[in-house]
Amino acid sequence: MHDVSISISKRLRDKVWRGLCLIMGVLAGILACWNILLSQGALTLALIEIALVIYSAYLYLNVKKWSGITWQQYGYVLLLSSIVVYAVWFRPLANALYVWPLFLPILNYLALGLRQGFVISITTLLIVLSILATKGFSESYHSIGPVLINFFFCYISIMGVSHIYERNRYRVEENLVSLALTDALTGLKNRLAFKQDFAEYMNDESPFGLMMIDIDHFKKVNDTYGHDVGDDLLHQLTQRITQSFPDADAYRQGGEEFCLLYRGDKASLVQQAELLRILIAKEAFVVGEQSIPVTVSLGVAAINEVSEPSHLVVLADQRMYLAKRQGRNCVVSEE
Ligand SMILES: Nc1nc2c(ncn2[C@@H]2O[C@H](COP(=O)(O)OP(=O)(O)OP(=O)(O)O)[C@@H](O)[C@H]2O)c(=O)[nH]1
Incomplete structure (x- = not known):
């Protein structure tokens, strides 16, 4: 429990x-x-x-x-x-x-x-x-x-x-x-669940990594199509994330930011992050009559890269913002 x-x-x-x-x-x-x-x-x-x-x-x-x-x-x-x-x-x-x-x-x-x-x-x-x-x-x-x-x-x-x-x-x-x-909009686990699960991952001996996912220019989607369409898009994006990572734990951190805890080595997490990025970018989201192209920026970090477990979130976040600065629609896993 x-x-x-x-x-x-x-x-x-x-x-x-x-x-x-x-x-x-x-x-x-x-x-x-x-x-x-x-x-x-x-x-x-x-x-x-x-x-x-x-x-x-x-x-x-x-x-x-x-x-x-x-x-x-x-x-x-x-x-x-x-x-x-x-x-x-x-x-x-x-x-x-x-x-x-x-x-x-x-x-x-x-x-x-x-x-x-x-x-x-x-x-x-x-x-x-x-x-x-x-x-x-x-x-x-x-x-x-x-x-x-x-x-x-x-x-x-x-x-x-x-x-x-x-x-x-x-x-x-x-x-x-x-x-x-639980996050009411997407049905994903929320920030509180993330904190609890993160503590469990740390207690476990096996290596794990963290991936931050942020939708690019989501404000424009809301401004252009309205918040209801934005909500629907968040919901659809959730499905693509969970389908791509059926064995990982996915969370909505808040707003248009998601994260994922993944048991395994960094190389395979980076590889799967890249596949997810392509999956989101290549097929536009359909909401009602609208076809909306969406891209995401991703930051990936592994537990063996940090001295303190709590730094993992900071590192993955920093890399996600680096992905934004590098032009968005990309995965960053190194400085
Ligand atoms: N529809 C909807 N929009 C949300 C929700 N939570 C946050 N947002 C919107 O997400 C948008 C986030 O905007 P910004 O932080 O400027 O980020 P962005 O436009 O995605 O730009 P970058 O992250 O820099 O690529 C804002 O317009 C928020 O209103 C939500 O639950 N539903």
């Missing part, structure tokens, strides 16, 4: 986790006091609740620093589930503590996401049902049948709603990320 998406999910989960830790910490503190002062024979439960207060405070203070879901967070969810399950098992059925596990699916989905939320919720359901059935028989509880049925359907309903909510949230997030990283 893209960085933007990761940061949206991360921010949301951090808020959920901090809220959860705050509520659970306070609730566990109150319950611990209750069990120590007023409830006889519940010392073990009170000790677990005190541990939960400490654990909640620890997570509350640290969760923002972690990336992804850590073992401390899984441990916390398991501890909460264990406390609830233990309480159901420990107290008589007549106390109706079996209503508390109904809260767990919401917690699991919000805190851990779709897959882990599903697995842990189903596991908890099976455990609680087994406990309720066992206790029902051992305590000769005459209404265990309705309790089991009502608990099961209520739990499944809450789990279903939690599942649907989390799945839709994830889809909405995916759409938002796609919008944030």
Whole structure:
């Protein structure tokens, strides 16, 4: 998943986790006091609740620093589930503590996401049902049948709603990320996506190059035929670029400027850049009734030519402007 998406999910989960830790910490503190002062024979439960207060405070203070879901967070969810399950098992059925596990699916989905939320919720359901059935028989509880049925359907309903909510949230997030990283006019990836992908290319060991593409005298096209025709032309140009470089990553940098990240050596990138230039120049673009000849200026640079990766963009840009100064409609790959 893209960085933007990761940061949206991360921010949301951090808020959920901090809220959860705050509520659970306070609730566990109150319950611990209750069990120590007023409830006889519940010392073990009170000790677990005190541990939960400490654990909640620890997570509350640290969760923002972690990336992804850590073992401390899984441990916390398991501890909460264990406390609830233990309480159901420990107290008589007549106390109706079996209503508390109904809260767990919401917690699991919000805190851990779709897959882990599903697995842990189903596991908890099976455990609680087994406990309720066992206790029902051992305590000769005459209404265990309705309790089991009502608990099961209520739990499944809450789990279903939690599942649907989390799945839709994830889809909405995916759409938002796609919008944030895509250029609306051409459908190409945008500048933000370029920055993220560039970081990935740098982490990769294999050689790569960058090509800057700028349309020549595009202002004239707009002034002569209007901006709608200009837009259409940008769209068509995008198709020629992506057809020429099906395996590379193409971006619209803004305006009439495009760029392309290419895995491979510089010689083959220069060769393909030249082919693209010819392909654009030799066949005029047809927009409605108009046939519009277009040329582009291209600057090419390879990662092994620069000491700092960030200089690659500057070098390719400089070469593209050199191509403009050399009369346009050409590829420049050296100073
Ligand atoms: N139709 C359309 N035009 C755009 C868009 N974005 C930028 N432009 C136009 O692109 C033109 C860029 O003009 P200039 O920067 O002067 O460059 P140029 O005319 O291509 O000249 P050179 O780059 O020097 O060859 C301007 O007229 C902008 O209005 C867009 O999304 N759609």
